[in-house]
Amino acid sequence: MYDLPAIRKDFPLLEEFIYLDNAATTQTPVPAVKAMEEYFYKYAANHGRGAHRLARMTTDKYEDARETVASFLNADVSGTVFTRNATESINMVAYGLKWHPKDHVIVSIVEHHSNLLPWLRLRDQGVEVTAVQADKEGVVDPKQIESSITNKTRLIAVNHVTNTFGSIQDIETITKKCHENGCQVLVDASQSAGHMPLDMKKVGADFLVTPGHKGLLGPQGTGILCLKDTDSIKPMYVGGGMVNYVSIESYQIEASPARFEAGTPNIPGVIGLGRAVEYVKDAGIENIEKHETTLAKKAASLLAEIPQVQVYGPENRAGVVSFDVEGINPHDVAIILDQTRKICVRSGYHCAMPALQNMGLKGTVRASFALYNTIEEVEALAEAVSNIAALVD
Numbered sequence: 280m281y282d283l284p285a286i287r288k289d290f291p292l293l294e295e296f297i298y299l300d301n302a303a304t305t306q307t308p309v310p311a312v313k314a315m316e317e318y319f320y321k322y323a324a325n326h327g328r329g330a331h332r333l334a335r336m337t338t339d340k341y342e343d344a345r346e347t348v349a350s351f352l353n354a355d356v357s358g359t360v361f362t363r364n365a366t367e368s369i370n371m372v373a374y375g376l377k378w379h380p381k382d383h384v385i386v387s388i389v390e391h392h393s394n395l396l397p398w399l400r401l402r403d404q405g406v407e408v409t410a411v412q413a414d415k416e417g418v419v420d421p422k423q424i425e426s427s428i429t430n431k432t433r434l435i436a437v438n439h440v441t442n443t444f445g446s447i448q449d450i451e452t453i454t455k456k457c458h459e460n461g462c463q464v465l466v467d468a469s470q471s472a473g474h475m476p477l478d479m480k481k482v483g484a485d486f487l488v489t490p491g492h493k494g495l496l497g498p499q500g501t502g503i504l505c506l507k508d509t510d511s512i513k514p515m516y517v518g519g520g521m522v523n524y525v526s527i528e529s530y531q532i533e534a535s536p537a538r539f540e541a542g543t544p545n546i547p548g549v550i551g552l553g554r555a556v557e558y559v560k561d562a563g564i565e566n567i568e569k570h571e572t573t574l575a576k577k578a579a580s581l582l583a584e585i586p587q588v589q590v591y592g593p594e595n596r597a598g599v600v601s602f603d604v605e606g607i608n609p610h611d612v613a614i615i616l617d618q619t620r621k622i623c624v625r626s627g628y629h630c631a632m633p634a635l636q637n638m639g640l641k642g643t644v645r646a647s648f649a650l651y652n653t654i655e656e657v658e659a660l661a662e663a664v665s666n667i668a669a670l671v672d
């Protein structure tokens with residue numbers, strides 16, 4: 280059973296705020312914060328490097344978190360790499376693949392900047408980058424991706440769910456078509472992981488990336504990169520913790536995942552993330568998906584009833600609702616919502632300028648939902664927006 284009151288108790292900040300900026304980052308549940316506290320107070324040490332008991336315990340807990348995350352995403356444990364965020368994960372792939380001039384990469388116009396700039400920068404190496412269009416609801420037609428594939432196309436980098444409108448891509452068809460044409464696929468699951476069932480193998484991703492700090496409810500400073508083939512990229516960073524032999528003449532790099540985690544990682548963050556993923560599992564991913572899409576549907580329909588409000592995105596959306604209020608700058612809407620009702624939403628381009636500019640938009644207000652939000656909060660949002668809209672009459 281989905282016990283919303285019990286869930287809300289694990290997020291004390293919700294007693295004071297209506298937090299609807301979950302597509303940016305989510306709140307972290309008490310058990311995950313406690314797991315981090317336990318690390319700091321009971322066994323803090325470095326990972327993978329010591330023979331003493333604290334180092335062993337730290338390593339065990341860190342590796343337990345890896346197993347939890349890998350099993351949740353149905354990824355191989357050896358291909359599950361902890362990073363700082365989704366941006367770092369994507370950069371690791373863009374850096375780690377071997378590129379040749381005239382290689383071709385396909386992205387979509389509705390990508391977050393983090394799944395755009397690492398590819399656009401490859402133009403410096405002579406790589407060609409094409410951005411395929413999406414429809415006005417932010418959905419990319421797999422056929423359009425397929426028809427953009429040339430004999431030089433190496434990789435398609437595409438989101439699973441857009442952070443702008445909550446548009447859900449037909450990701451399995453996209454990966455299937457790309458593989459049929461011999462291309463690899465990076466799936467940016469930043470807005471789907473922890474919000475809906477997500478299975479790396481079913482999705483068919485060669486690379487799957489997600490932050491730990493959004494739907495997975497982990498702390499900020501955590502991210503994940505799942506690799507189908509751990510030899511497909513070279514490590515971006517070299518240094519301690521990722522080598523098993525070093526001399527001045529040569530060095531030998533460890534197998535994955537250690538080879539991709541040079542230096543001291545975010546140990547407390549990863550341990551907190553592991554516990555947070557357990558929390559998501561306990562709440563039930565199908566329950567979460569149902570709950571969040573119900574909230575988003577309700578929000579979209581209540582907001583659409585306000586004459587001055589335009590709601591963007593598809594009917595069948597994930598837990599993200601983008602809208603604007605005629606005659607009022609989205610940032611002003613967000614400030615008034617905060618100051619009058621302590622409602623926290625995002626405003627602006629949402630780090631997806633080409634996506635919004637492509638639709639002639641200069642920004643929107645975005646309400647995004649997590650497992651702990653309520654229908655009452657959605658109603659409060661709609662009422663507050665309605666009051667703001669009345670200001671321009």
Ligand SMILES: Cc1ncc(COP(=O)(O)O)c(C=O)c1O
Nearest residue numbers: 364365366391393442469470490
């Ligand atoms: C779709 C998408 N991709 C990538 C990112 C970047 O995530 P991070 O800030 O963890 O690097 C975000 C963050 O909002 C996102 O929504």
